[in-house]
Amino acid sequence: MSGHGDPIPMMSQRGPALCGEAHVPGDKSISHRSLILGAMAVGETMIEGLLEGQDVLDTAKAMRAFGAEVTDHGQGRWSVHGVGVGGFAEPAGVIDCGNSGTGVRLIMGAMATTPITVTFTGDASLCSRPMGRVTDPLALFGAKAEGREGGRLPMTITGAKEPMPVRYTVPVPSAQVKSAVLLAGLGAPGQTVVIEQEATRDHTERMLAGFGAEITVEESDEGRVITLTGQPELRPQHIVVPRDPSSAAFPVCAALIAEGSDVLVPNIGLNPTRAGLFETLREMGADLTYENPREEGGEPVADLRAKFSPDMKGIEVPPARAASMIDEYPVLSVVAAFAQGPTVMRGVKELRVKESDRIDAMAQGLRAAGVEVEEGEDWWIVHGRGHGNVPGGATAESRLDHRIAMSFLVMGLATTEPMRVDDGGPIATSFPVFEPLMTGLGARVARA
Numbered sequence: 001m002s003g004h005g006d007p008i009p010m011m012s013q014r015g016p017a018l019c020g021e022a023h024v025p026g027d028k029s030i031s032h033r034s035l036i037l038g039a040m041a042v043g044e045t046m047i048e049g050l051l052e053g054q055d056v057l058d059t060a061k062a063m064r065a066f067g068a069e070v071t072d073h074g075q076g077r078w079s080v081h082g083v084g085v086g087g088f089a090e091p092a093g094v095i096d097c098g099n100s101g102t103g104v105r106l107i108m109g110a111m112a113t114t115p116i117t118v119t120f121t122g123d124a125s126l127c128s129r130p131m132g133r134v135t136d137p138l139a140l141f142g143a144k145a146e147g148r149e150g151g152r153l154p155m156t157i158t159g160a161k162e163p164m165p166v167r168y169t170v171p172v173p174s175a176q177v178k179s180a181v182l183l184a185g186l187g188a189p190g191q192t193v194v195i196e197q198e199a200t201r202d203h204t205e206r207m208l209a210g211f212g213a214e215i216t217v218e219e220s221d222e223g224r225v226i227t228l229t230g231q232p233e234l235r236p237q238h239i240v241v242p243r244d245p246s247s248a249a250f251p252v253c254a255a256l257i258a259e260g261s262d263v264l265v266p267n268i269g270l271n272p273t274r275a276g277l278f279e280t281l282r283e284m285g286a287d288l289t290y291e292n293p294r295e296e297g298g299e300p301v302a303d304l305r306a307k308f309s310p311d312m313k314g315i316e317v318p319p320a321r322a323a324s325m326i327d328e329y330p331v332l333s334v335v336a337a338f339a340q341g342p343t344v345m346r347g348v349k350e351l352r353v354k355e356s357d358r359i360d361a362m363a364q365g366l367r368a369a370g371v372e373v374e375e376g377e378d379w380w381i382v383h384g385r386g387h388g389n390v391p392g393g394a395t396a397e398s399r400l401d402h403r404i405a406m407s408f409l410v411m412g413l414a415t416t417e418p419m420r421v422d423d424g425g426p427i428a429t430s431f432p433v434f435e436p437l438m439t440g441l442g443a444r445v446a447r448a
């Protein structure tokens, strides 16, 4: 089982207004998919702006273990020489996906219709997350999985020798499950159909079309019906990875709560399946604008300008929006603490099976910092105290969860007393330049 080395305690405190430009790294979801689909194409895919976070580096390493040639050309430029659909070789060792749910679940899908046997593992966080949601549909293709009780890693999967195409309705709103089934469908003859009742991020569908697969999406009474024709020859692509809205969330939210701030976060992908946080913040009264809106590589993109917003109000976040901001609830709960009145978040059970139980991790840290939080299995309410009234002065546990660590460090920029996190190490999984980027804006964030 992999680990993260020694804990890196960190702290943050109030200081000068944040100002300047925050150039956040490439999108994590799109970076994983670029490497995996690049490895399944025939020929050389070029990727620009790849996120060089640990999660994505672990996926790059895995693609090499399956026989693809993956080369780092420096400054975010990478190439992948793919082996074609069905061309994965059996890796010599265990595939260690570290902290990454996206990495392990998508790779399981990508190998499940090739007759090879692969053992997967990860860190303590990943080994506690449910994998049955992926191995159940992969079994319908003919893949066999053996793991720990409850469908946990480490787990060994033997891919189907004669895969069957599948029709599958995803039982939880999960882009990882949807994507695993679609990637497995690439190796099966005929049409694989995936139905999702709630729309989740659609990067896999968009990218499969870009690589030349035959894929259609229809809205029906059942939900979004995605039909993929298997066994295509995928054509290599030139991919420019947009900047990650989930990383942009941190400097944006910091600027909203830190007195006097005015921060520009340029070139952020605003795919509607990802942009729910920004919509929510605007409904709360945040001074957040989209400048220079445009299309790039088929995706809506804008420069986000966030200014200090002392008069935000708590709102009820529409549950239908949950999938489009699922990774942003931790940092939203921090902003909610500085708003007036309650922010109600419902339909968010999935937060309990991320890198940590994110409702519990945030509720405990917020309470320790003087903020009242109520919670149930699939909902929570943060009772905002208003700007200038949030005590802080607590040490929060990051629980091997990058988003928890970054959220509490953002919080400390506006609490009366500093905030500390016991381990900032996990931040490197998704946002390795978080600390210099934030200090570059003037934020007092440091190793403690």
Ligand SMILES: O=C(O)C1=C[C@@H](OP(=O)(O)O)[C@@H](O)[C@H](O)C1
Pocket: 028, 029, 030, 101, 102, 173, 174, 175, 176, 177, 179, 201, 326, 327, 350
């Ligand atoms: O497909 C993806 O790239 C992701 C899907 C989401 O997970 P679920 O599919 O578990 O909702 C999200 O939380 C994760 O950070 C990235």
Ligand SMILES: C=C(OP(=O)(O)O)C(=O)O
Pocket: 028, 099, 100, 101, 102, 103, 327, 354, 355, 403, 430
């Ligand atoms: C949930 C996340 O990632 P993953 O599921 O890939 O570990 C995340 O980045 O917030």
